[in-house]
Amino acid sequence: MIDYLNTHAEQIVLIVVIFLALFSLLVFVGAIGSRWLLNRSEKRKARIRSDLSNLVIQYISNDISFEEIKSELTTKTDYAILLQISNELDRSLEGEEAERLKRLMNLQPIRSYFEDRFESNNPLERAKACLYFSKKTNVKQTLIPAIVKQTSEEHPMLAYAACMVILNHGSEEQKKLAIENLLQNDGLSNQALNDIFAEFQANSAHEDTGGAGLLMELIEKGKFTDHRTALMIRTLGELGYFQSADFLLEKFFELPKTGYDPEITTALIDILVKFGMAEIIDRLHKQFVQSKHSEVREAVAKALGIFCKEESIPFLKWLLVDQDFYVRFHAATSLSNYPEIDLRKLKTPDMDDKEYSELLGEIEAGKEGGY
């Protein structure tokens, strides 16, 4: 064996080198090839998108008829791209153009395309189908129970899109169930929750109280995580549901003396301040100013500056020497709302000179910028 290796060493090395060279060449060609295929597919998509955009724009501008666009679409359309284009335009348009867009999206082949997508195993495909259904004027009633089920899916986009369909096409009971399912989805963002309640409000039988009533009912049930409950409280404030002020005040006073959730507490303080509920001041002074949670003390520091009561000054001064920078910052900002207070005179010897002057500078800049 050793003799054989000695005799053929050069040939063996040559074979190994040739093999490695061929392998490298193969990898290189493969990489170039896949990049080329990817580029080609991207270019093809961009071309389809551009052609479709021109066509849709001409149609909604009434430069080509419905029949004309219909004949073009049935031969060469990528419906997913068409939906994308339609959604983008839908955000900006109303009136005649929006109506034309709706009519276009109601075409039979487009409808069938998305109904097929709804049967897919891929949740993203089902989400796209739901987004399409949510924009339509009518949805097959036989599909509704299956769409309600999708609202409890883990995939946040799918659950959100399915909920949007139900808000537009479901019964009052189905709407409530869809929202309740959706609220249990941990991946749902704050913005998505606001969108859902804005949509619910727009479609509600009780135009002024629908969203607020449902949110209060769900908070009262207490079956959601603290994080989600806090988000629901903030939604009440962000959507300006002033009718929930008394309910939130009650929840604020129900907070235990110890062991309260800081996220819920902060949300309650922020929203009650927004609603101008000065009844909370006393408890802010007596309890929450000394909270062990810095986010709660920060909310208190902000709140007291908005109510701007004289009796809050000592508490704000107390917060001005808090261990947390943001609490100190908001306490100082709040104190700057009192015309009789000169912040420069409030600096104590143990405060860092540089930090305090930077803090005053930031407050000054904030006020000049109108923030």
Add this chain to the structure above:
Amino acid sequence: MNQARILVVEDEEMTARLILYRLKSLGHETRHAKDGVEGLKMIKEFNPDLVVLDVMLPGKSGFEILQELHDDPGFESGNIRVIMLSNKKSVEDVSRGFNLGAMEYVPKPFKMDEFLLRLKRVLNQ
């Protein structure tokens, strides 16, 4: 003004394409910028008669563009008419836009005919 030089600063591709299409069909000379930085550069280079300016833009907001033009001593910002376009409808935004020199504020979603009517009115002022 029958034929004007109009710059559309809008990051939403389809909205921009639709506006540009309608403006071109009315005979205006148009340009498009997709973000705030490109928009500010094109305002100075293209020197348009009118700018359709979205508020929420990547890079620089519509307000920042107006503020920078206002603060630039080498630029005659008074010669350019501006229509603000935005999803925001709050009073503060509207007044902020007007204070910075915008002549019209069109909230999205909008009706295209109404938008063109406002644009014509601004061009004729």
